[in-house]
Amino acid sequence: xxxxxxxxxxxxxxxxxxxxxRAFLKQGLSLGALTLLTGCDVTDQxxxxxxxxxxxxxxxxxxxxxxxxxxVPTYPESAAVKDFRSNQYxxxxxxxxxxxxxxxxxxxxxxxxxxxxxxxxxYALPQTSQxxxxxxxxGWSMIGKWTGVPFRTFLERIGADLSAKYVGFECADxxxxxxxxxxxxxxxxxxxxxxxxETLAPKYGYPLKxxxxxxxxxxxxxxxxxxxxxxxxxxxxxxxxxxxxxxxI
Amino acid sequence: MNTDERGxxxxxxxxxxxxxxxxVVAIAIMIGSGWRIWNSSPIFxxxxxxxxxxxxxxxxxxxxxNELGLAGALxxxxxxxxxxxxxxxxxxxxxxxxxxxxxxxxxxSPSAFLRDALAALTFRLPHRLGVYNAVQKALYLGVLLxxxxxxxxxxxxxxxxQFQELAFVFGGYDTARLIHFLGMSAIVLFLVVxxxxxxxxxxxxPAMITGRAAAHAPEILQESAG
Ligand code: HEM
Numbered sequence: 001x002x003x004x005x006x007x008x009x010x011x012x013x014x015x016x017x018x019x020x021x022r023a024f025l026k027q028g029l030s031l032g033a034l035t036l037l038t039g040c041d042v043t044d045q046x047x048x049x050x051x052x053x054x055x056x057x058x059x060x061x062x063x064x065x066x067x068x069x070x071x072v073p074t075y076p077e078s079a080a081v082k083d084f085r086s087n088q089y090x091x092x093x094x095x096x097x098x099x100x101x102x103x104x105x106x107x108x109x110x111x112x113x114x115x116x117x118x119x120x121x122x123y124a125l126p127q128t129s130q131x132x133x134x135x136x137x138x139g140w141s142m143i144g145k146w147t148g149v150p151f152r153t154f155l156e157r158i159g160a161d162l163s164a165k166y167v168g169f170e171c172a173d174x175x176x177x178x179x180x181x182x183x184x185x186x187x188x189x190x191x192x193x194x195x196x197x198e199t200l201a202p203k204y205g206y207p208l209k210x211x212x213x214x215x216x217x218x219x220x221x222x223x224x225x226x227x228x229x230x231x232x233x234x235x236x237x238x239x240x241x242x243x244x245x246x247x248x249i
Numbered sequence: 250m251n252t253d254e255r256g257x258x259x260x261x262x263x264x265x266x267x268x269x270x271x272x273v274v275a276i277a278i279m280i281g282s283g284w285r286i287w288n289s290s291p292i293f294x295x296x297x298x299x300x301x302x303x304x305x306x307x308x309x310x311x312x313x314x315n316e317l318g319l320a321g322a323l324x325x326x327x328x329x330x331x332x333x334x335x336x337x338x339x340x341x342x343x344x345x346x347x348x349x350x351x352x353x354x355x356x357x358s359p360s361a362f363l364r365d366a367l368a369a370l371t372f373r374l375p376h377r378l379g380v381y382n383a384v385q386k387a388l389y390l391g392v393l394l395x396x397x398x399x400x401x402x403x404x405x406x407x408x409x410x411q412f413q414e415l416a417f418v419f420g421g422y423d424t425a426r427l428i429h430f431l432g433m434s435a436i437v438l439f440l441v442v443x444x445x446x447x448x449x450x451x452x453x454x455p456a457m458i459t460g461r462a463a464a465h466a467p468e469i470l471q472e473s474a475g
Contacts, residue, residue, distance in 0.1 A: 052324040052325065055327070056327070059327050066411050068411065070411070072409075072413070073410075133409070133422065135409060135422065138289040139287070139289060139290035140290045213410070241313070243320050244323065244327065249407075249408055249409055
């Protein structure tokens, strides 16, 4: 508000000067006042944040429209990094150490057969391997080899409602995330048990990590303990902290 | 050029002026937020000062999200891209369709560039408002090319899966990321020169805002540094 008042004062001073000079000042000042006014808006945290969130939702929709079942590039096995980088929002020594023999994957939501799955049951499912690029939201990327069951196969096996909108995940470290059904059904989306041909080490998400090569790394939850199918949007750990929800690549 | 009742002539079309100043805002958003995104995983061993970056208060992000405001920077970057692209398309379509590019930015021959660059370096380059010299033409065409490369490499690293052909054209994800950074550097370099020229020939600024300059005013034909 004060920007308008100040510029009016200055404009009044400008009026006593020569005609050309005033015309120049007027133009310059209205531009200046405009930037000051928008400056006011920029400091108004709430409305700016609301606008940015709305644009992020819009970007979700744009990405869902762009999304197709086309495969992301795959690489020769020799390109796969053995000592893969592991990211979590706490120190590496604090990663969950899950006891495999007593582990059960919990299922809920729009799923016909919600009986929990043990590891031997999961390992008995048809498995496949893929060498794809993991792209981190921070900007780095790394090629790795993952092995597991195509997620679509698993969703069909448990009788999930494939017309539902979302699949969500709960993880042993309190992390949670959710993805759109189209990405969940993508042929390269795997529920993985292995990285670099070895059972997932604790830091890589033992016993279960969802590999979604069509999405940024943080949309690839590790240490999955439960999953659900739903039509209700349920966000995610980083998504609720401002990161784009769809985060497709 | 027609002189109006106030004795001024039109030197910059309205669409060019409006899109130019919107572009200044868009570029500021893209560079400011881009620098913070860079800081989260730099390719080379340096970071931009956080105070020069855009994306909300980093201290709050540190406390609430345990990160230095990357989320906010990404939100700004992927909002700013729409402003940059839509505004840029309006400018490009107008520039091609109206003949503005043909008149204002072409032709620019290497010999004219050398001649004008030499004249500029010896402070003997005349500046006529609304008429760009060969050095300016080359700089503007260069920055327009840089802008197009930025959008295309940006799409390549935003969607290296869905737009894999595009990413391939730019040498894959990592190379596209590097080109995206180099393109930013080129635009910043352009800006240093561009703003320096405006400071040396300040009368160009009001004309770029109002679109008009005094007709027959001595400065239109006067020799000046530039
Ligand atoms: C505060 C920053 C800026 C100022 C003060 C400024 C000022 C100006 C001025 C005065 C002109 C007219 C030059 C003349 O008549 O000889 C001009 C033209 C131009 N500027 Fe800027 N500019 C700024 C930022 C930018 C940015 C960020 C870009 C692009 C990345 C840009 C690209 C251009 C282009 C392409 C033209 C020629 C436009 C045409 O005629 O089609 N400028 N600028």
